Amino acid sequence: MTFGKTNCPNCGIQFEKIRKNQKFCSKKCYSEIHRPMSPRQRNRCPECSRDFQGTKKDKYCSDECRKKVKNRKNDAYRKKTSVRMKCRVCGRMFYGRNMSPVCSSHCRSLFNKGVDHG
Ligand SMILES: [Zn+2]
Ligand SMILES: [Zn+2]
Numbered sequence: 001m002t003f004g005k006t007n008c009p010n011c012g013i014q015f016e017k018i019r020k021n022q023k024f025c026s027k028k029c030y031s032e033i034h035r036p037m038s039p040r041q042r043n044r045c046p047e048c049s050r051d052f053q054g055t056k057k058d059k060y061c062s063d064e065c066r067k068k069v070k071n072r073k074n075d076a077y078r079k080k081t082s083v084r085m086k087c088r089v090c091g092r093m094f095y096g097r098n099m100s101p102v103c104s105s106h107c108r109s110l111f112n113k114g115v116d117h118g
């Protein structure tokens with residue numbers, strides 16, 4: 001028995017439904033509508049090591065994991081570009097750039113005035 005005729009929304013062919021909720025003439029048309037872009041595959045998130053369905057390009061399972069990795073990279077970058085040094089004005093240890101050997105804007109103004117505590 002069939003459930004009447006309908007038109008496939010993907011290819012437009014008229015076909016007889018063999019299931020009540022059938023919308024497409026074939027599995028091929030169904031998958032073409034539901035997966036118009038890259039095919040999905042099983043990926044493993046390198047951040048939380050959770051399995052998830054995604055395209056080849058989807059590296060992380062969620063925005064949350066993507067952000068975590070991004071923040072960590074930013075931190076690493078900041079640490080790499082700054083060095084631990086001693087403030088030329090107050091003598092405090094701090095992370096900064098070689099170009100400005102002072103820990104704060106307050107010390108910077110003193111430093112620029114030529115005050116040097118050694
Ligand atoms: Zn079709
Ligand atoms: Zn994840």
Ligand SMILES: [Zn+2]
Nearest residue numbers: 087090103107
């Ligand atoms: Zn200082």
